[in-house]
Amino acid sequence: MGANLKEIAKQEEVPYSTLAGWIERGLIEPSHRTGKSGAAVILNGKNVIELKNLIRLRKGGLSLQRARHLMEDLRAAGFNPLSQGVFIVLDRRKGRVVRISEDRRTAREVMGPSKGQYALVKVVLEEPKG
Helix, strand or coil: CCEEHHHHHHHHCCCHHHHHHHHHCCCCCCCEECCCCCCCEEECHHHHHHHHHHHHHHHHCCCHHHHHHHHHHHHHCCCCCCCCCEEEEEECCCCEEEEEECCHHHHHHCCCCCCCCEEEEEECCCCCCC
16 A cells, blocks of 8 residues: 555645655665556655655755765665654755754754754654564
């Protein structure tokens, strides 16, 4: 059973065209397409997680390219062995990662009274097992 791209766009309040563009550029590899260009795209659980993480990081202030590289680097570094997530502190003004932590409290320590300069984003690297 898969998720529909249009449903995710509506749920996450992101234009469908943005998400479709990410798929066309190969940022997300869908589990199934119904055929020709413009047809329905079906996403598996892994695709949905990747897409939602990219959306969160983009909303947090990272460029799409930096967000994608960050996700690849986190996976390669072996973060999230228990599938509980990783907390990332982003500097919205500079569009860069300030801290990566497996613990929310530790991640928040760096933020201080920033009045919106920093964003705390939780990303999940794989589907929770259970």
